[in-house]
Amino acid sequence: MDLSQDEIPAVKDLTIDNITENVHLINSRCPDPRLKYIMERLVSHVHDFARETRLSTSEWMTGLNFLKAVGQISSDVRQETILLSDIIGLSLLVDSIDHPKPPASTEGTVLGPFHTHEAQPEPNGGSISHDPDGEPCLVLCTAKDTSGKPIEKVKIDIWETDSKGFYDVQYPDREGPDGRAVMESDSDGIFWFKAIVPVPYPIPHDGPVGKLLKLLKRHPYRPSHMHFMFEKPGYDHLITALYLRDDPYETSDAVFGVKETLVVALGTVDAEQAEKYGVKEGGKLMTYDFVLVSDDEARKLREENAMKAMEGLGRRMKLYNGLPVPDVD
Amino acid sequence: MDLSQDEIPAVKDLTIDNITENVHLINSRCPDPRLKYIMERLVSHVHDFARETRLSTSEWMTGLNFLKAVGQISSDVRQETILLSDIIGLSLLVDSIDHPKPPASTEGTVLGPFHTHEAQPEPNGGSISHDPDGEPCLVLCTAKDTSGKPIEKVKIDIWETDSKGFYDVQYPDREGPDGRAVMESDSDGIFWFKAIVPVPYPIPHDGPVGKLLKLLKRHPYRPSHMHFMFEKPGYDHLITALYLRDDPYETSDAVFGVKETLVVALGTVDAEQAEKYGVKEGGKLMTYDFVLVSDDEARKLREENAMKAMEGLGRRMKLYNGLPVPDVD
Numbered sequence: 034m035d036l037s038q039d040e041i042p043a044v045k046d047l048t049i050d051n052i053t054e055n056v057h058l059i060n061s062r063c064p065d066p067r068l069k070y071i072m073e074r075l076v077s078h079v080h081d082f083a084r085e086t087r088l089s090t091s092e093w094m095t096g097l098n099f100l101k102a103v104g105q106i107s108s109d110v111r112q113e114t115i116l117l118s119d120i121i122g123l124s125l126l127v128d129s130i131d132h133p134k135p136p137a138s139t140e141g142t143v144l145g146p147f148h149t150h151e152a153q154p155e156p157n158g159g160s161i162s163h164d165p166d167g168e169p170c171l172v173l174c175t176a177k178d179t180s181g182k183p184i185e186k187v188k189i190d191i192w193e194t195d196s197k198g199f200y201d202v203q204y205p206d207r208e209g210p211d212g213r214a215v216m217e218s219d220s221d222g223i224f225w226f227k228a229i230v231p232v233p234y235p236i237p238h239d240g241p242v243g244k245l246l247k248l249l250k251r252h253p254y255r256p257s258h259m260h261f262m263f264e265k266p267g268y269d270h271l272i273t274a275l276y277l278r279d280d281p282y283e284t285s286d287a288v289f290g291v292k293e294t295l296v297v298a299l300g301t302v303d304a305e306q307a308e309k310y311g312v313k314e315g316g317k318l319m320t321y322d323f324v325l326v327s328d329d330e331a332r333k334l335r336e337e338n339a340m341k342a343m344e345g346l347g348r349r350m351k352l353y354n355g356l357p358v359p360d361v362d
Numbered sequence: 363m364d365l366s367q368d369e370i371p372a373v374k375d376l377t378i379d380n381i382t383e384n385v386h387l388i389n390s391r392c393p394d395p396r397l398k399y400i401m402e403r404l405v406s407h408v409h410d411f412a413r414e415t416r417l418s419t420s421e422w423m424t425g426l427n428f429l430k431a432v433g434q435i436s437s438d439v440r441q442e443t444i445l446l447s448d449i450i451g452l453s454l455l456v457d458s459i460d461h462p463k464p465p466a467s468t469e470g471t472v473l474g475p476f477h478t479h480e481a482q483p484e485p486n487g488g489s490i491s492h493d494p495d496g497e498p499c500l501v502l503c504t505a506k507d508t509s510g511k512p513i514e515k516v517k518i519d520i521w522e523t524d525s526k527g528f529y530d531v532q533y534p535d536r537e538g539p540d541g542r543a544v545m546e547s548d549s550d551g552i553f554w555f556k557a558i559v560p561v562p563y564p565i566p567h568d569g570p571v572g573k574l575l576k577l578l579k580r581h582p583y584r585p586s587h588m589h590f591m592f593e594k595p596g597y598d599h600l601i602t603a604l605y606l607r608d609d610p611y612e613t614s615d616a617v618f619g620v621k622e623t624l625v626v627a628l629g630t631v632d633a634e635q636a637e638k639y640g641v642k643e644g645g646k647l648m649t650y651d652f653v654l655v656s657d658d659e660a661r662k663l664r665e666e667n668a669m670k671a672m673e674g675l676g677r678r679m680k681l682y683n684g685l686p687v688p689d690v691d
Contacts, residue, residue: 041581041613041614042614043613043614044613044614044615044618045612045613045615045620045621045622046620046621046622047451047454047458047618047621048458049455049458049459049667052451052454052455052458052618053451055451055618056450056451056618059580059614060578060580062578062579062580063577063578063579064579065577068577068578069578070415071415071417071421072450072578074411074414074415075411075450076450076451078407078408078410078411079407079450079452080451080452080455081407082403082404082407083452083455083456083459084455084459084671085403085671085675086399086400086403086685086686087459087460087664087667087668087671087685087686088400088456088459088460089456089459089460089685090456090457090460090461090599092400092685093447093452093453093456097441097443097444097447098443100429100432100433100443101432101433101436101442101443102433103429103430103433104429104430104431104432104433104434104436105433105434105436107430107433107434112426113430114426114427114429114430115426118422118426121385121404121405121408122376122381122382122384122385122405122409123408123409123412123422124422125376125381126378126381126409126412126413127412127417127418127419127422128419129376129377129378129381130378130412130413130416130417130418131416131417131418131419131422132419248392248394248397249389249391249392249397249398249401250391250392250393251388251389251391252370270419283374284370284372284373284374285370285371285372285373285388286373286374289373289376289381289384289385291374291375292374292375292376293374293375335416338378338416339416342413342414342416346414356415356416356418356421357415357416
């Protein structure tokens with residue numbers, strides 16, 4: 034870092050009206066054009082927010098203390114920062130921007146704060162939940178591309194709560210992962226497993242995010258759902274979930290995740306299925322055909338959408354590693 | 363909290379284009395009009411930031427991890443959230459909004475992260491620094507109102523670093539407060555004390571804020587200064603600082619605090635002063651006449667400025683506890 038003064042733009046006597054351009058000025062030496070653009074938009078929006086609300090010193094301090102509390106309650110198994118992003122709709126928005134879906138493909142939704150990297154591999158037919166109080170649910174799925182061709186060897190991360198609405202990591206005395214598994218689709222794109230019927234549950238609301246929801250008179254509930262995450266080289270990362278039809282929170286998900294195309298009505302296991310899959314006849318059945326988008330297709334759509342959005346900003350932009358930055362050449 | 367579904371606006375199938383209005387909708391039941399307005403502007407700006415940058419999932423996660431680290435390094439004696447606000451110019455902006463100054467009064471500046479509530483009272487003539495390596499500096503000040511009348515019994519919080527550029531709280535093994543004191547102006551508005559000549563110093567840059575500054579190619583230095591905070595019922599809270607003329611960082615303060623009216627050239631203690639104040643002739647001398655604004659004057663100016671800024675937003679606004687909210691009646 035060169036600290037010689039003649040290289041640094043002079044900033045002094047800053048006011049409500051000139052502070053923003055001067056922060057941009059001193060940040061303008063950032064060598065990474067993407068970080069520079071992100072900081073420019075961030076600083077502009079943070080400053081406009083303060084100017085438009087006439088933010089008081091006491092409100093500012095309340096906000097900083099809130100952010101501090103969000104960081105401090107976070108741990109390896111509690112992601113309060115993600116929760117905060119979830120309840121203001123930012124997570125859904127970022128996923129929609131980064132993973133655009135052509136019409137025929139499966140929509141994405143929020144990752145949520147409970148994905149872990151410790152789920153164990155399960156072969157087709159395995160059980161992902163060992164909660165004796167859960168209502169058994171046979172899950173039969175396929176993974177295909179947008180032309181309808183099965184995709185084999187997709188890595189599929191699946192996670193759900195137990196029958197009480199808690200993820201494994203929410204139990205301080207748990208012995209290991211449960212309610213989660215990593216599967217792989219077979220040569221017909223099929224993956225299937227035994228799970229339990231998802232239940233609605235509140236997001237953790239004993240921390241700062243829960244306090245904020247209460248002040249906003251919002252409930253902390255998520256409708257019943259099961260998470261799925263798909264990864265395979267050549268395909269766009271798909272983070273999604275299936276929601277149960279007619280859940281009491283279907284239209285008021287605390288984290289804005291529900292999409293009509295991801296809502297499923299549970300079926301019933303018939304005699305043939307019961308024998309084929311080794312489960313009880315009459316039990317619950319969830320089926321879904323997931324459609325993955327190729328990396329190329331997703332990138333093309335993402336870049337088209339980006340350049341279209343940039344037109345509205347009224348400045349010359351270009352893509353840098355696929356993401357917009359000002360075109361200053 | 364009433365969870366009956368018919369009261370809650372339905373939100374589902376949210377997209378890049380409709381998420382913002384729907385988050386506003388579900389937040390619209392907030393009973394506090396000020397919090398509702400703050401959340402509305404916050405959500406709009408956060409969403410616009412993501413849309414204008416086409417924020418990627420990986421950048422989003424980097425940002426959340428950064429905020430988490432900012433919270434986690436914070437403690438009673440380390441205010442990383444304030445530092446973050448400082449280096450993006452938000453602190454200076456909020457102080458300017460909340461404490462407007464009529465022309466004849468002393469300008470405010472950033473509080474910074476090192477004010478504490480444990481400074482000891484010192485009578486006029488007391489020593490606020492006990493660092494044997496510091497260069498002694500006699501400080502002679504007055505506190506007056508905008509009509510030039512002395513104000514007595516103003517509580518004045520003063521704090522500065524030691525000669526190495528560290529505040530007392532930055533020493534884990536310190537025995538008690540040093541480099542800080544709380545004084546009171548006498549019936550002539552005078553307060554005076556013995557201090558040391560301030561030195562430039564870097565803000566703490568071994569944490570996430572320091573990392574960000576480095577990525578932005580910014581240095582972490584603040585020019586030499588001494589902090590002052592004035593409190594007296596009937597007068598607007600004044601948070602300010604005096605900066606030394608010709609400091610190498612005068613025009614590139616990492617936290618944007620320097621204002622020309624707050625820059626002072628140190629003088630020299632003459633024979634008469636040496637005898638009167640019990641210090642060495644030829645030593646350093648700092649003098650300043652602070653001018654405080656009355657609560658009424660500050661409030662009037664703050665509210666005028668607020669309503670003027672609101673005109674630019676193109677919506678009908680009113681003041682609620684002195685702060686703007688939409689006028690929905």
